[in-house]
Amino acid sequence: MLYSKPQKAFHVVNIVFMIVLSLCFVLPYVMILSASLTDEMTLLASGGMTLFPKKFSFYAYEYIFSSNTLMLRSILNSLIMTVTGTALSTVVCMMCAYPLSRKYLKHRKGIMFFILFTMLFSGGLVPTYLLVSTVFPDSMLAVIVPTAMSAWYTILIKNFFLSVSPSIEEAAKMDGASNFCVFWRIFLPISKPILATVILFNAVSIWNNWFSPKLYITTQEKYPIQYLLQQLLVNVEGIYGGGGGNVVPQESVKMASVIVASLPIILVYPFLQKYFINGIMLGGVKE
DSSP: OOOOHHHHHHHHHHHHHHHHHHHHHHHHHHHHHHHHTBOHHHHHHHTSOOSSOSSBOOHHHHHHTSTTSSHHHHHHHHHHHHHHHHHHHHHHHHHHHHHHTOTTSTTHHHHHHHHHHHHHOOOOHHHHHHHHHHHSTTOTHHHHGGGSOOHHHHHHHHHHHHTSOHHHHHHHHHTTOOHHHHIIIIITGGGHHHHHHHHHHHHHHHHTOOHHHHHHOOOGGGOOHHHHHHHHHHOHHHHHOOOTTOOOOHHHHHHHHHHHHHHHHHHHHHHHHHHHHHHHHHTTOOO
């Protein structure tokens, strides 16, 4: 295909812009990885992070995964919260979105209005804190249960269901299928793209959530990984401990903790990328 000079110039500028934008996202992560693999004394002496470690050292990773730290426990806590919260939220939103996408459901517009209302307005932080902390005191459920219902995910799934041809449901009901059978055997199997989208959004949101655990969880052994990282920024010694003659490599431990905390999401995303993109596109299509 032949391009005119303005088109060629546009493509060149676009490619250069995307390369620069990609570097802006990748370079900070590379520099954090480099700092986590650098000897503590060398890192402090250099006065900043570099693209390549000046003196390799895995001591920070050895330290955070040693038996006297909370890193492994916090990763397990985050996995429990993420898997349980994502599964619960996906099931609730799917079960809510399906009937709302059916035109024969009475008062569905009124129900949809209240769902949208909760997305735009909330009770505020103080009433929410009083309610959740009373019902789930110092519990992981205080992080999981409030995320079970999401208006935005419900709308996204509802729009996907609306894009499915009504003739499929009509044919199934002519063969004697119930509403639940139609949902379970027809709509659910073709919902992989939108399910991957909702699961990815949910998982990233819960995994990166540190504010809710800060409000509701007081026991250190129940800290998720992101809240542990937030505490590391304040006091590495207080989290990992420095007694018994052990010296805590503070800066390199912070960097290594960031890498460990972000690695699961980075590893999972490539496998869901195809479904994620398709789900975003299909969720906005309506026949």
